[in-house]
Amino acid sequence: MKRIAYIIILFSMSSCSNGIKNLYGTWNVKSNHYKATYLILNENDSVKAKVLYYNDGTSIYKESEHKSYYVFENLKPKGALYVDAISGATIKDTNKNSSIRIIHKDTIEVTTYIMHRPLKETWKRINK
Numbered sequence: 001m002k003r004i005a006y007i008i009i010l011f012s013m014s015s016c017s018n019g020i021k022n023l024y025g026t027w028n029v030k031s032n033h034y035k036a037t038y039l040i041l042n043e044n045d046s047v048k049a050k051v052l053y054y055n056d057g058t059s060i061y062k063e064s065e066h067k068s069y070y071v072f073e074n075l076k077p078k079g080a081l082y083v084d085a086i087s088g089a090t091i092k093d094t095n096k097n098s099s100i101r102i103i104h105k106d107t108i109e110v111t112t113y114i115m116h117r118p119l120k121e122t123w124k125r126i127n128k
Helices: 002-021
Strands: 025-030 035-043 046-055 060-062 070-072 075-078 081-084 099-104 107-114 117-125
Touching: 046 075
Parallel strands: none
Antiparallel strands: 025 035, 025 117, 035 046, 046 060, 046 070, 075 081, 081 099, 099 107, 107 117
């Protein structure tokens, strides 16, 4: 019985880590309000989404070697979602964590909150 429990635990741990690896890569935001490109990576044992490019018509940001900005800094699996345990963007209500849901291997749905209202975006993977 202990052996079966051990195998189940190992399987569930490996499936969670494989899921988060599916997030790694470069993503473009599909939005009518701004253009952005993000890189989801594992940095210092934390899964982060780094801003590579952002342009909303008034502010433009391009990644430089001097300063990096992150939209997510500590993604963790929670059921079918990946939640931002520590957000790099704003202070979050504990009941309204930003989250990522994998729609397809090249499409994710990102939910963030602005003024306590959900904002859902679609991010498409850039194939390189």
